[in-house]
Structures are given as structure tokens and as C-alpha cells.
Amino acid sequence: MNERERTRPGRWLTLYAIAAYLYIYLPIFFLVLFSFNTSKFSVAMQGLTLRWYGDLFNDKAIWQATTNTLIVAITSTIFSTIVGTAAAIGLHRYNFRGKGFSEATLYIPVIIPEVVMGIALLAFFGQVGLTLGLPTIIIAHIAFSIPFVVLTVRARLQGMDRSVEEAAMDLGANEVVTFWRITLPLIMPGVLSGALLAFTLSLDDYIITLFTAGPGSTTLPLRVFSMLKQAVTPKVNALSSLWILVILVALLLSQRLQPRRG
Numbered sequence: 676m677n678e679r680e681r682t683r684p685g686r687w688l689t690l691y692a693i694a695a696y697l698y699i700y701l702p703i704f705f706l707v708l709f710s711f712n713t714s715k716f717s718v719a720m721q722g723l724t725l726r727w728y729g730d731l732f733n734d735k736a737i738w739q740a741t742t743n744t745l746i747v748a749i750t751s752t753i754f755s756t757i758v759g760t761a762a763a764i765g766l767h768r769y770n771f772r773g774k775g776f777s778e779a780t781l782y783i784p785v786i787i788p789e790v791v792m793g794i795a796l797l798a799f800f801g802q803v804g805l806t807l808g809l810p811t812i813i814i815a816h817i818a819f820s821i822p823f824v825v826l827t828v829r830a831r832l833q834g835m836d837r838s839v840e841e842a843a844m845d846l847g848a849n850e851v852v853t854f855w856r857i858t859l860p861l862i863m864p865g866v867l868s869g870a871l872l873a874f875t876l877s878l879d880d881y882i883i884t885l886f887t888a889g890p891g892s893t894t895l896p897l898r899v900f901s902m903l904k905q906a907v908t909p910k911v912n913a914l915s916s917l918w919i920l921v922i923l924v925a926l927l928l929s930q931r932l933q934p935r936r937g
Contacts, residue, residue, distance in 0.1 A: 689855045703919065715777030727913040737914065743809060747884075747894060748877040751816035756870040758817070759824025760862075766825070767832045784819045785826070792819060793886030800887065807916035815887040816877045822933035823876065824869035831865025875922060 713722035731737060765776060784792060796815045797807075805811055839861070843853045859866070881896040888897060895918070902911050 679696075699850055702824050705712075706912050707742045707916045710909050710916045712909045712912075715908055727909040729916075730910055731913050731917070734910075737895075737898060740893050740895045742893055744895040746809060747816055748874050750813050751820055751877050752874040754813075755820035755824050755873045758865060759821045759869055759873075760828050760866050762821065763825045763828035763832060764858075766855050767829055777895075781822050781825060784822045789880075789882040790886075793883040796883065797886040807887060808892045811887045811889065812884055812892060812894065816880065819880075819883060820873035821874055823872050824866075827869035827872060828862060828865045831862045831868075835861050841844070852853060867929050871925060874925060878918070878922070 692791070709720065710727060711723045711725065712720055713724045713726070714720075766774065766781075793815075796811075796818065800811050800814075805814075823896065835858075840853050840857050843857045848856065879896065882901060884894050884897060888894065893901075895914075899911060899914065902908075902914075
């Protein structure tokens with residue numbers, strides 16, 4: 676095989692990668708571009724302006740929805756990461772009665788439609804007498820985020836060398852010290868990935884939040900959908916652009932926080 680034949684597959688893969696990235700990110704590019712449009716409707720680009728970002732920052736309803744969203748996302752991420760990491764370690768290392776059932780039911784929140792889970796949570800909150808609001812949204816987000824954290828951390832545990840922990844315990848470290856000094860740093864990439872996944876799922880969720888939200892607990896996805904009922908204005912594009920920026924910053928921070936090898 677000559678050099679030209681060797682490089683031909685590489686060129687096709689490069690073109691395929693470029694086409695895939697354009698397919699994914701070109702709509703996002705136009706979304707950001709139309710957030711600077713002078714026209715009130717995102718149909719044709721007529722000029723550039725920062726007016727919509729100014730209107731956005733002066734909108735108290737948007738700020739309240741953003742505050743609610745961040746409260747829900749941060750709180751649910753912390754609790755789901757702690758519970759999910761502990762559950763992943765327990766399911767991975769210990770055998771107990773009902774383990775198979777626990778592993779099987781773990782996939783239910785991931786597989787079932789969100790509308791089904793939203794209705795189930797609404798019925799549950801009604802039975803236990805909880806008033807719908809931010810607490811019920813947080814509980815709902817923790818419930819559907821835990822399985823994603825468990826699956827992500829367990830994938831990391833599968834590739835971890837247990838001999839490192841055994842060596843630490845042979846040198847006199849107890850189980851607690853071994854976990855904090857050895858196990859947790861080794862699985863930290865999986866923990867951070869699970870936390871970031873839980874955070875982004877919480878930021879993005881609309882259906883389950885719709886069923887579990889009450890008066891005064893409107894989150895940003897609910898607010899955006901209410902704005903879309905009138906028209907898709909550059910103000911919505913500006914809000915979406917800022918939200919994309921938040922997700923990008925979160926991704927970059929997670930990359931910086933992950934321990935580097937070597």
C-alpha cells in the first residue's frame with residue numbers, strides 16, 4: 676500500500692469529523708449570532724446590537740428564574756453526587772441480598788419517559804403532603820440524577836486497580852484514610868463527570884420540573900418555554916447564548932479540577 680492509499684482514509688475521516696461538528700455546532704452558532712440581531716424576530720439578520728442583552732439583564736423574572744435554577748442545580752448536584760458515589764462503591768464491591776434487584780431498578784429513571792417520572796413524583800408528593808415548590812423540584816432532580824452518577828462512577832471503578840488500596844492498608848492506613856487518600860483521588864474523574872452530568876441535566880430539565888414546580892418556583896427552562904409561546908425573539912437567543920456560556924465554563928472547570936497523570 677503506497678502513501679497515497681494510506682492517507683485516503685484519514686482524509687475521509689477528517690471530512691466526516693468536520694461535517695459532524697458543523698451539524699452539531701452550526702445551529703448553535705446561528706443562535707448566538709441572532710442574539711445580536713436588531714430585528715425583533717429571528718428570521719433574517721438585519722444588523723448588530725447589544726439591546727437584547729441589556730433587556731435581559733433588566734428582566735427581574737429572568738433573574739428570579741435563573742436564581743431558582745442555580746439553587747436547584749447546585750443543591751441537587753451535591754446530594755446526588757454524594758449518594759451516587761456511595762451507592763456505586765457499595766454496588767461494585769459488596770454482595771448483599773437484593774443486589775441484583777437494586778442494579779436492575781437503577782436503570783428505571785434513565786429509561787422511562789420523563790413525563791412518567793414527573794407524574795409519579797407529583798403523585799408521591801401529593802400522598803406525603805409536600806407543597807410544590809423549590810424543595811420538591813430539588814428532591815425530584817436528586818431522584819433522577821443519582822442513577823447517572825452511579826453509572827458514571829461505577830464505570831470508573833471497573834478500571835481501578837485494587838492493589839493500590841491493599842498496599843495502603845498493608846502500610847497501616849485504615850479504611851477511612853484509604854478512601855480519602857487513595858480511592859477518592861483515583862475515582863475523582865468519574866465523580867466529577869457524574870457531578871457535571873447531574874448539573875447539566877438539572878439545568879436542562881423541563882418536563883419533570885413542570886410537574887413538581889409550584890408558585891414562585893419557576894426555573895429557567897420553564898421561563899424560556901413560556902417566552903416561546905409568544906415568539907422566538909433575540910431575547911430568547913441572548914438568554915440561550917448566556918446559558919451555553921455557563922455550561923462551557925462548567926466544562927472547562929471540570930477539566931481543570933480533574934487530576935492529571937504524570
